[in-house]
Amino acid sequence: MIATRTAPRSVRLVRAACAAVALAALATACGGHDEGDTAPQTSSSPVLGRLHVVAPDVDLTVTDAVAHVDASGTGTLTMTIHNGSGVPEHLDMVATPDSGRGQLVGGRGSGSGSMTSAGILLAPGATVTFGSSSGPSVRLTRAHLGADHTLPLKLEFGVARLVELSARVSGG
Structure with a gap:
């Protein structure tokens, strides 16, 4: 759901936080290797x-x-x-x-x-x-x-x- 100006500020903040968490989870899952991974x-x-x-x-x-x-x-x-x-x-x-x-x-x-x-x-x-x-x-x-x-x-x-x-x- 997209936040609009008519939604209360608190609702927009919760939606933005949920979107940020979802993007972070997606980036972690798709990001492949991090620097802690063992080298081949x-x-x-x-x-x-x-x-x-x-x-x-x-x-x-x-x-x-x-x-x-x-x-x-x-x-x-x-x-x-x-x-x-x-x-x-x-x-x-x-x-x-x-x-x-x-x-x-x-x-x-x-x-x-x-x-x-x-x-x-x-x-x-x-x-x-x-x-x-x-x-x-x-x-x-x-x-x-x-x-x-x-x-x-x-x-x-x-x-x-x-x-x-x-x-x-x-x-x-």
Whole structure:
């Protein structure tokens, strides 16, 4: 209900206080992580294109990350992501060096791998293969490769937050 000038001042104050409490509760519920949250623990792996992230409500494994790019840095990123946690996760963003971004494209269907308002859905217990015929994909443009013929990536997830890995590079 909207407060109007005809309502007594005390009624308007109560309505404003209720609205403020509701907004604060909504912001807390949707705000994600606060500074007291435990940072994700990334296990290092000697295998290029692989990453395992563990934290409260997070158990993500990224495998087989390969950037298929041509000389201009245009192409696709293929990888497999397994969400071993009991909560839904979303891949929100893929960043490359020099402020580059990968364009996320959702897979067919409405389940894991589909595009939602929060990013690519990774349902609890699901494994999603990026770059498969019906799965989601990441399009790269002007990606700048590392000196060791790898592509440093930053992946931003809704729950796990920002993680880093290097993808192996294959010609486009």
